[in-house]
Amino acid sequence: MTSTTPHPAAPRTVPITVHPVAGPGAEDVLVATSGPHEGSVWTGTEDGAVVRMSPDGRTSTRVAETGGRPLGIEELPDGRLLVCDAHRGLLAVDPDGGAVEVLVAEVDGRAMRFCNNAAVASDGGVWFSDSSREHSIEDWKADLVQLGRTGRLLHRAADGTVTTHLDGLAFANGVALAADESWVVVAETSARTLVRLWLTGERAGSRELMSDDLPGYPDNIARGSDGLVWVSIASPRDPLVERLQRGPRVLQRAALGLPEALQPAPKRTVRVQAYDDAGRVVHDLSADGTRFHMVTGVREHEGKVWLGSLHEAAVAVLEP
Structure with a gap:
């Protein structure tokens, strides 16, 4: 794995606008780029709902129920939404009628514990993360503290075939594709890294660190x-x-056994970064965390940066 360029000493502070959502824990955020809902903002909430928001973020409507805990949301070529459900697996959701189809619930005969985030290729293939074989979303702190390396980067081909491409990842999380689909990158939350897998060219099949020693998780x-x-x-x-x-594991377990108020917890911060294909930081933005914090989803669209949060009943917008 290669090393990376240094990170900026401090982020640039920008204004933030918070938009309430019809449901708690709007973890990811998607801005539709095509179809009848172009410009609409989508998220999924802790109570299992898929929510559509108006382009200005002022109104929100619950349009589907997954029966689980929706996290990452993407667009599929057929107009449906791809939803990574932490409990149910990889789903396709009709944005109009709300029908839910399970695309992947298990891998190699074993149910996924923590389907998390995805990126959709031009051929309809889906790259997606399973954060842990051991811990569910309810136990995400345990996977973080124990530095569990049972996360995976998976691929579902258009014919439904599922293949594991990277294993042993430390809390596999966000996924993104190169513009030309020559590589895919996955975030390792616990290790604070971005791991790139080359898909084409001389380096096809090799992995490297696109960026390491990130300033946070x-x-x-x-x-x-x-x-x-x-x-x-x-x-x-x-x-x-x-x-x-x-x-030692005994110390980790002791820490996790403490009352919630005494356990390690996310700080009330708002921060996102943007990287070019060489792994260099182009933007490093922060905002006031008083009304919104724990940014777990990010989507830049036409100059606005939309944010989701595992804990907030809202999405937010940065306008750098």
């Missing part, structure tokens, strides 16, 4: 309309968490 990622890979930073680097990661 990356969550969902997405290629923006500006051609950059945008990365949500859910919380800044936590020295306590990293000491626990290096410590």
